[in-house]
Amino acid sequence: MQNLLHNLNPEQLAAVTLPAQPALILAGAGSGKTRVLTTRIAWLIQTGQVSPAGILAVTFTNKAAKEMMTRLSAMMPINTRGMWIGTFHGLCNRLLRAHYRDAALPQTFQILDSQDQLSMIKRLLKANNIDDEKYPPRNLMYFINGAKDQGLRASAVEAFDDYNRKMVELYEIYDQQCQREGVVDFAELLLRTYELLSRNQPLREHYQSRFRHILVDEFQDTNDLQYNWLKLMAGTQGAVFAVGDDDQSIYAFRGANVGNMSAFEREFKVENLIKLEQNYRSHGHILDTANTLIANNSKRLGKNLHTDAGHGELVRIYEATSDLQEAQWIIEEAKSLIAEGAARSDIAVLYRSNAQSRVIEHALFSSGIPYRVYGGQRFFERAEVKHAIAYLQLMDNPHNDSAFLRVVNFPTRGIGARSLEQLQDAAKQYGISLYAAVPYVTGKAGTSLGAFIKLIEAARFETQNLPLPEMVQVVIDASGLITHYQNEKEGADRIENLEQVVSAATLFVSEEGFGHDAPALLGPTSQQMAGPAIVTQDGVEILDADAPLPVVMSPLSAFLSHASLEAGDNQAQAGQDALQLMTVHSAKGLEFDAVFITGLEEGLFPHENSQKEEGGVEEERRLMYVAITRAKRRLYISFSQTRMLHGQMRFNLKSRFFEEMPEDSLKWLSPKVQQHHWTAHPKAAWEDALGAGTNQIAQNIVKKDIGWRIGESVAHAKFGEGVIVNIEGSGGNARAHINFGRHGMKLLDLSVAKLEKVSG
DNA sequence: TGACGTTCCGGACAG
DNA sequence: CGGAACGTCA
Numbered sequence A: 001m002q003n004l005l006h007n008l009n010p011e012q013l014a015a016v017t018l019p020a021q022p023a024l025i026l027a028g029a030g031s032g033k034t035r036v037l038t039t040r041i042a043w044l045i046q047t048g049q050v051s052p053a054g055i056l057a058v059t060f061t062n063k064a065a066k067e068m069m070t071r072l073s074a075m076m077p078i079n080t081r082g083m084w085i086g087t088f089h090g091l092c093n094r095l096l097r098a099h100y101r102d103a104a105l106p107q108t109f110q111i112l113d114s115q116d117q118l119s120m121i122k123r124l125l126k127a128n129n130i131d132d133e134k135y136p137p138r139n140l141m142y143f144i145n146g147a148k149d150q151g152l153r154a155s156a157v158e159a160f161d162d163y164n165r166k167m168v169e170l171y172e173i174y175d176q177q178c179q180r181e182g183v184v185d186f187a188e189l190l191l192r193t194y195e196l197l198s199r200n201q202p203l204r205e206h207y208q209s210r211f212r213h214i215l216v217d218e219f220q221d222t223n224d225l226q227y228n229w230l231k232l233m234a235g236t237q238g239a240v241f242a243v244g245d246d247d248q249s250i251y252a253f254r255g256a257n258v259g260n261m262s263a264f265e266r267e268f269k270v271e272n273l274i275k276l277e278q279n280y281r282s283h284g285h286i287l288d289t290a291n292t293l294i295a296n297n298s299k300r301l302g303k304n305l306h307t308d309a310g311h312g313e314l315v316r317i318y319e320a321t322s323d324l325q326e327a328q329w330i331i332e333e334a335k336s337l338i339a340e341g342a343a344r345s346d347i348a349v350l351y352r353s354n355a356q357s358r359v360i361e362h363a364l365f366s367s368g369i370p371y372r373v374y375g376g377q378r379f380f381e382r383a384e385v386k387h388a389i390a391y392l393q394l395m396d397n398p399h400n401d402s403a404f405l406r407v408v409n410f411p412t413r414g415i416g417a418r419s420l421e422q423l424q425d426a427a428k429q430y431g432i433s434l435y436a437a438v439p440y441v442t443g444k445a446g447t448s449l450g451a452f453i454k455l456i457e458a459a460r461f462e463t464q465n466l467p468l469p470e471m472v473q474v475v476i477d478a479s480g481l482i483t484h485y486q487n488e489k490e491g492a493d494r495i496e497n498l499e500q501v502v503s504a505a506t507l508f509v510s511e512e513g514f515g516h517d518a519p520a521l522l523g524p525t526s527q528q529m530a531g532p533a534i535v536t537q538d539g540v541e542i543l544d545a546d547a548p549l550p551v552v553m554s555p556l557s558a559f560l561s562h563a564s565l566e567a568g569d570n571q572a573q574a575g576q577d578a579l580q581l582m583t584v585h586s587a588k589g590l591e592f593d594a595v596f597i598t599g600l601e602e603g604l605f606p607h608e609n610s611q612k613e614e615g616g617v618e619e620e621r622r623l624m625y626v627a628i629t630r631a632k633r634r635l636y637i638s639f640s641q642t643r644m645l646h647g648q649m650r651f652n653l654k655s656r657f658f659e660e661m662p663e664d665s666l667k668w669l670s671p672k673v674q675q676h677h678w679t680a681h682p683k684a685a686w687e688d689a690l691g692a693g694t695n696q697i698a699q700n701i702v703k704k705d706i707g708w709r710i711g712e713s714v715a716h717a718k719f720g721e722g723v724i725v726n727i728e729g730s731g732g733n734a735r736a737h738i739n740f741g742r743h744g745m746k747l748l749d750l751s752v753a754k755l756e757k758v759s760g
Numbered sequence B: 001t002g003a004c005g006t007t008c009c010g011g012a013c014a015g
Numbered sequence C: 001c002g003g004a005a006c007g008t009c010a
Helices: A011-018 A033-046 A062-075 A088-098 A113-127 A138-151 A160-182 A186-199 A201-211 A223-233 A261-267 A282-296 A325-341 A353-369 A383-398 A401-407 A418-429 A434-440 A443-463 A466-480 A483-487 A492-512 A555-565 A608-612 A616-628 A656-660 A675-680 A682-690 A694-703
Strands: A023-025 A055-059 A086-089 A213-216 A239-244 A272-276 A315-322 A347-351 A371-373 A534-537 A539-541 A579-585 A591-597 A631-645 A649-650 A665-668 A713-716 A722-729 A737-740 A745-749 A754-758
Touching: A011 A033, A011 A272, A023 A261, A033 A062, A033 A213, A033 A239, A055 A062, A055 A088, A062 A086, A062 A737, A086 A088, A086 A353, A088 A186, A088 A555, A088 A675, A113 A138, A113 A401, A138 A186, A138 A223, A160 A401, A186 A223, A201 A223, A201 A401, A201 A682, A213 A223, A213 A353, A223 A261, A239 A261, A282 A315, A282 A616, A282 A631, A282 A656, A282 A722, A315 A325, A315 A418, A325 A347, A325 A353, A325 A591, A325 A631, A353 A371, A353 A434, A353 A579, A383 A401, A383 A483, A383 A555, A383 A694, A401 A434, A401 A466, A434 A443, A466 A483, A466 A492, A466 A555, A483 A492, A492 A555, A492 A579, A492 A631, A534 A631, A608 A616, A616 A656, A649 A722
Parallel strands: A023 A239, A023 A272, A055 A086, A055 A213, A213 A239, A315 A631, A315 A665, A347 A579, A347 A591, A371 A579, A591 A631
Antiparallel strands: A534 A539, A631 A649, A713 A722, A713 A754, A722 A737, A737 A745
16 A cells, blocks of 8 residues: 555545545646556555446547556556456447347447448438438538437437438438448447446446446546446446546547536536646646646636746747758757657657648658658558458358448459449348348349358358457458459558458457456457356346456457457557657657647648637647647747648748747747848748749749739738738739738738738 | 549548 | 549540
C-alpha cells in the first residue's frame, strides 16, 4: 500500500482514495491521469473494497486500454481475471456475444467497419432506386450514425420535411437489412447493448450490482449514447469515477459532447470534484503559453496548469515565406537538435490537416532524415487483408452480404455484373441474403455462383477441426488470393500482408491463451473456460460474476471481432529512430521533447470551416492547446506567408492565436526583415516565395498593373487587415478577393473600396 | 475485365 | 496538386 500511494501529489492521492461515490477528476494535460486511474483500481482492490470482478474501466482506444492493463499489472501482482477493461465497443461486443439471444442477434453476428457500412448503404440505395445524388451515401451514413449516437432508432427520429422523412425511412431499411445479414455497425454495438440493458431488468440489475466501480477515461470525449450507457450501467449504486479534461475536447465533430462533464456533475450529484493541475511534462514558458491561450475560451470548467520545472526555454516562433521554406527550416532546426543529441523519435512535427504533410515529407526525404507518418491505412483495412477476412467471415456467417460481394468475384471467377444482378433480385424477392439466394439463380450464372458456394462450404468443412492459424492459412490458399497477387506487378507486398494475417491469427491465439488462464479482458475473447459462465436465473440468462471468461465464442468469431475492433497499426517502420509526423488530433495523449506546430495561419489553424460552426473556433483553440501541451522542453510554432493548397497558391494571415499567447514567453526567430524585402523588390521576392514551377501566378502578378498586387497586405476600415488573394478583371473593373481572416473572404471592387497599403 | 482517361473535390478521428 | 471514384474502350 505504502508502495502504491507513494509519490502521488496531494490531489492525486485524494482522487485515488476517494470513497465509493461519483467523482469527477479534471485532469489537465500531463497531470498523471493514467496513473491516477490505474492506482485507483489497484487501491480499491488491495484495500479489499472490491474484487477484480467488480471493476469496469472504459476507454476510447485499444491503446489506452492496453496501457492501463500493462501499468496495472506492473503495479500489483493480483490476477486481473474478471476485471473488465476495454473500449466502449469492445465491452459492448462482449456483452452482446454473451446475451446474443436477448439482444436478438445471431451468435455469429459480425461487425461492419465504416467501409463496409458505406458500401452497404450504397447497395441499399441502388436496390431501392434512390437517386444517390439527392441522397449521397456518405450523408446517409452520417445521418444514421448521428442518430444512433444519440440513442435514436428510426422510429424515434423526428423529421419535419420530406427529405428527412426519406432519410429516416432509409435508416429503417438499413437497420432491417443489417438484421437480415446478422451484422452490426460500430454505433449499433453501443445502441444494441443500451437497449438490451434498459429493457431487460434482471440483466441490468445483475451488471449494476456486479460493477460497483466504473472508471471512465477521456470523459470529455463521450457522446450522448455513451453517457447514457454509463448511467444505465451505474444505476443508483455504481461509483462512477470520470476522468477528463474539457480543455482537450477536440472531437465534437464526431459526436462528443463536452456538456456531459457538467451533466455528470449535476445528474450524479458529484461531491467529489478534484482538479489535477500540477503538470509533470512541460517547462514553464510552454505551459504559460498554453494557459494564456486557452483562457480565451468561455464556458470552461476552469483549471490552470502549473509546473515545478522552471521556465525553461522560450517558445520559438518562425515566419516562413512559403510552405516549402517552412519545411526546410524545420529540417534545419531538427538537424541541430539531433546534433545536440536529441533522439529523432523525441521530435514531433504537428500539422492541422494531413495535406500539409506532403511538403514536409518531401523535404525530409530529400534530406535523408528518417521519419514516420502517423495515420493512414491500417493493417486490417488494407484491401488484400479485407479480402482474406471476407472469406473467413463468409465461413462464419454466410449471410454477410458485404463480405459476399467483396470476394464473390475476387479473384475473378466469371461472376460478372449480370449474374450478381440476378442474384440480388432473387435475394430481394425472397428477403434473404445473397448467399442463401444462390440456389434461386439458374443457368450459367447459377453454376458459377454455385461453385463459389462450394468453395466456401468446402473451406469450412476442411478446416473445422484445425487451430485458427492453420485455418486461416488454408482459407487464404484456397481463396486463390495468393495466385492472383503473384500475377500482379506489385503484388509482393500484398502477399506478404496475407502471410501477416496468419501471423496475426497466431498472435491472437497466444494472447487470448486458448485453453489456458485468460489474461484480463480486452476486447473480444474466445476463451474456452472451465465451468459454465452463463447461468440461468429466474429464466434469464446472466453472466456468472465469478466466471473469468463469460463468452463462448468460436476462435474464428473471436478473431473476426478482433479484426473489426482493432484495425491494427500502420507502423511498417515502427521501432526505428525516426522523426514523428502527425496531425494535432493524433498527437493527443502523446509527448515529445521537442515539438513543431506548423501552419499557424488563418483559414488553416483555425480552420476556415470552424468559423461557421457553433463553437468552432473554441474547439480549434482547444486543439492548439492540445498541440502546445505535447511539448516537454522545446516548442516551435511556425506559419507561412504563402502556401500551396488544392493546386493554388494561398496567402494567409498569421493565426489569431498568436495574439492570444503571452508575448513574454515567445521568441520571434524571424524579425520582420522579409516584409521589407517584399515591398522593396516585390517581383523578386515573389519568385523566391513561389519557388519553382509556380510561375503562372507570378506572371499574373506582373500583368496586373492596377496599383495592387496579389499577396499584398491591405487594411480596410471595417474588416481590418487582410491579404489580397486574387485579382480578377483589369483597370477600372478590377476586383480583388481579400482574405480578412476572421472577417472572412471578401470580393471588393478596387475602384470603390477604400483600401490602404500595409507594410510589415 | 482490366487498363486507362476524366471528373470531382478538398478537416480532424477510433472503434 | 493529388487521390478517389466513376466512365469508356479494347
